[in-house]
Amino acid sequence: MRAARKPTDWKTDAMQRRITRRYAAERRFKLMGLGAVLISVAFLAFLLITMLGNGARGFTQTEIRLPVDFPRAAMILDPAALKGPHAEVALATADIEGATTAAAVAAFGPAGADYISDSAWLKVRDAIRDDPSVLARKVEIDVPAATAIDLAAKGKGEPPAEAIYKRLNVEGRVSTGFNATFLTSADSTDPTRVGIWGALKGSLLTMFVTLLLAFPVGVLAAIYLEEYAPRNRWTDLIEVSINNLAAVPSIIFGLLGLAVFLNFMHLPRSAALVGGTTLALMTMPVIVIAGRNAIKSVPPSIRDAALGIGASPVQVVFHHVLPLALPGILTGTIIGMARALGETAPLLMIGMRAFIATPPGGIADPATVLPVQIFLWSDEVSRGFVEKTSAAIIVLLVFLLTMNGLAIYLRNKFEQRW
Structure with missing residues (x-):
């Protein structure tokens, strides 16, 4: 009698057909992934070519x-x-x-x-x-x-x-x-005289205020929640609130800045101080979440070894845990600052859409930012503003890439391996 075939016999016709279908499905999945990548690259190339063609x-x-x-x-x-x-x-x-x-x-x-x-x-x-x-x-x-x-x-x-x-x-x-006037002057009603220096300087001042407020507060909040906060319902409520704040639409933060910083605190309207503070509220939850994940990824053995050689809990956190978590924290900061750099809606709510013909001299002077300037130029009737809008977008992309490149350099500089 012929011996019965085992279920694991790979040479049967049914198993061979099953293997063939499995390989075919894997090839289709690879082709779908390759197609998705090619479509994304095509859209990106179309965007860059269009912007460079018009912006040049x-x-x-x-x-x-x-x-x-x-x-x-x-x-x-x-x-x-x-x-x-x-x-x-x-x-x-x-x-x-x-x-x-x-x-x-x-x-x-x-x-x-x-x-x-x-x-x-x-x-x-x-x-x-x-x-x-x-x-x-x-x-x-x-x-x-x-x-x-x-x-x-x-x-x-x-x-x-x-x-x-x-x-x-x-x-x-x-x-x-x-x-050269386009890089050295501010806004104007004449498209032949407009420039992006006023908006670029406003963006720099706004990002400076945002980073100055969001980074230390976000990192300290992440350290406290991950290393010192007791595990109870109040901590859980705070964690849920922070996670929800990271997903709140940006225009809500604009309404908050309008109500608190302008109507209640009477800070100067259309100033980098108000814009940076509003964007800091929006960026802070992202930094807190990224900071907590980075601190959590540090192996417990690092903490145990530091405590074993006599380090205090504060020394463990700031001398050992925080340096190892810094690359992840900087990654979260990159994401948050990049989002803040491209925001328009919250800044429109606090009045940063004013016509600014003179670059701001400080964080309390009237200012605008690059995304808002691009929005205002795109709404102009004169055809001369079309190419200026594309050129301003190129400057914004270069600004964003420069900021991200600096952050990546700092992240790699402080990265440590164990």
């Missing part, structure tokens, strides 16, 4: 070489007044804007004033301030082109503006170069 033009500016005949300009300005203590007053009272408009009409015809931006007279003012002797002669000054001509120079203009640009280009009157 935001870092350039088209200028028109404008001839200005100062002796014939209807502008009352004494060169000697520019050398005294009242030079700025003299510049402010002179009709430089009118002289610039008249020069554009004289050079390019009745529609010449539409060829230059509304802020072109500022370049003329700067030229007079740098060299008062120009008031005695006719000079050519490179001034920002109007938005329509600037877009035409970048291949995004309308047919009439493209025709004007081609004519000026043939005459050698236009040039396109790096826009």
